[in-house]
Amino acid sequence: xxxxxxxxxxxxxxxxxxxxxxxxxxxxxxxxxxxxxxxxxxxxxxxxxxxxxxxxxxxxxxxxxxxxxxxxxxxxxxxxxxxxxxxxxxxxxxxxxxxxxxxxxxxxxxxxxxxxxxxxxxxxxxxxxxxxxxxxxxxxxxxxxx
Numbered sequence: 783x784x785x786x787x788x789x790x791x792x793x794x795x796x797x798x799x800x801x802x803x804x805x806x807x808x809x810x811x812x813x814x815x816x817x818x819x820x821x822x823x824x825x826x827x828x829x830x831x832x833x834x835x836x837x838x839x840x841x842x843x844x845x846x847x848x849x850x851x852x853x854x855x856x857x858x859x860x861x862x863x864x865x866x867x868x869x870x871x872x873x874x875x876x877x878x879x880x881x882x883x884x885x886x887x888x889x890x891x892x893x894x895x896x897x898x899x900x901x902x903x904x905x906x907x908x909x910x911x912x913x914x915x916x917x918x919x920x921x922x923x924x925x926x927x928x
Contacts, residue, residue, distance in 0.1 A: 810844075819843040820878065824870040826854065826863060838867050840885075847875030847883035847923065852892070864892075868899055876923040884920045893917045 794802075811817045825837035836858060840849040849871055854864055875883055885901075887893050893903065896919050905918040 814844070818878075822847070822871065822874050822878075824867040824874075826858060826867065838871050840871060842875055842878045842880050845879060845881050847871065847878075847880040849883065849885040852885075852887075864895060865899065868896075872921070872923055873926070877926050880923055882920060882922055884918065886916050886918045888916055889914045893919065896921075 807817060807819060810819075819841060820843070821839070821841050823837060823839045826835045827833065828835055836854040837852075838849055839851040840847060842848070849868075852864075852867075854867075872883060883901075885896070887896065888909070897903075899921075901919040901921045903917055904920050906915045907918075908915050
């Protein structure tokens with residue numbers, strides 16, 4: 783057998799992403815005996831058009847909620863929408879059995895928003911532009927009532 787070819791790309795195909803994601807999921811299931819990776823999203827939609835305007839996207843896996851992407855249009859900020867979306871994500875994570883949640887943000891984005899909602903910083907890494915940092919945050923989730 784010849785040596786494998788190693789390729790660096792900024793455009794992996796859907797099939798390549800699926801192969802890698804599936805391979806990792808198979809390995810994790812082999813190691814743990816179960817699969818529990820599930821996507822989750824809390825979305826902001828325009829009621830008249832049905833168009834999605836923003837929201838939060840993440841996933842749950844192995845007892846953790848990870849919030850990956852968050853976006854609200856400027857015109858929707860300061861109306862408690864972000865707080866309500868975050869609460870929806872946290873409640874769904876807890877409903878799925880997650881005990882903790884984590885995310886990362888950037889110093890110019892929203893660390894103060896998350897702190898006001900009970901999230902705590904557990905790490906920081908400098909990034910560009912100079913003077914900014916990625917801020918890693920976590921929160922213990924409350925079990926669902928009932």
